[in-house]
Amino acid sequence: MATESSSEASKAKAKSLQMKTTLMILVMIVAGPLGNVLLGEGMKHAGALHIWPLGALITTGLHIFSLPAIWMGIGSLILFLVSYMLVLSWADYSYVQPAASLAYGVVALLSWAILGEHVSLVRWVGIAIICLGVFVVGRTDPQTTVPNEISTKAAEAKAPKTEAARGD
Numbered sequence: 001m002a003t004e005s006s007s008e009a010s011k012a013k014a015k016s017l018q019m020k021t022t023l024m025i026l027v028m029i030v031a032g033p034l035g036n037v038l039l040g041e042g043m044k045h046a047g048a049l050h051i052w053p054l055g056a057l058i059t060t061g062l063h064i065f066s067l068p069a070i071w072m073g074i075g076s077l078i079l080f081l082v083s084y085m086l087v088l089s090w091a092d093y094s095y096v097q098p099a100a101s102l103a104y105g106v107v108a109l110l111s112w113a114i115l116g117e118h119v120s121l122v123r124w125v126g127i128a129i130i131c132l133g134v135f136v137v138g139r140t141d142p143q144t145t146v147p148n149e150i151s152t153k154a155a156e157a158k159a160p161k162t163e164a165a166r167g168d
Contacts (some may be wrong), residue, residue, distance in 0.1 A: 021091045021142050025099050027083040033106040035076030037114050042069030044115075089140035098137040106128050 046064050050056035064070055087096050104126045111117040 001133055011153065018142065021087055024083045024087045024090075024097065028080055028087065028100050029106055031076045031080040031083060032100075035073045036107070037110040038069045038073030038076060039116060040073075040111075041069045042073060045097050078127050081100055092144055095140065095142040097136065098134055099142075101130050102134050108161045 042064070045067055046060075049060045049064075051060060084096075084100075108119045108123060108127055112119050
């Protein structure tokens with residue numbers, strides 16, 4: 001009975017972790033590209049930038065940081081960074097990075113919708129291929145190692161071998 005309860009609790013915990021991981025990856029997929037597109041939009045509105053002499057650099061910096069799109073982009077990229085850090089604490093990097101590649105599709109969509117860029121059919125096909133690969137990776141378990149297991153193996157690899165262990 002206790003084993004069944006423990007097993008059910010373990011399954012519930014794993015499902016909860018899977019949901020949190022999926023949610024944060026979705027936040028990453030939207031927040032990263034949105035932040036970059038907003039920075040791009042802000043810089044387009046900034047006009048010609050001058051970095052020399054020093055007074056021009058200061059004026060340019062003040063002008064750039066007075067644009068709302070720049071601040072929204074920075075906020076979105078901070079949200080991306082926090083989400084990315086959380087996901088990396090819950091799931092394997094080999095799962096997170098390919099899953100986050102769905103952002104390529106979001107970049108193209110936002111570039112078309114917000115920046116008015118033309119996205120060619122060849123680019124859309126390439127993005128579709130990337131998304132197919134993400135689908136394949138997404139069908140795997142996001143965490144294949146236990147955090148303590150990684151630390152233990154790393155420590156064992158660094159530890160000097162004793163004479164008994166070497167067979168001396």
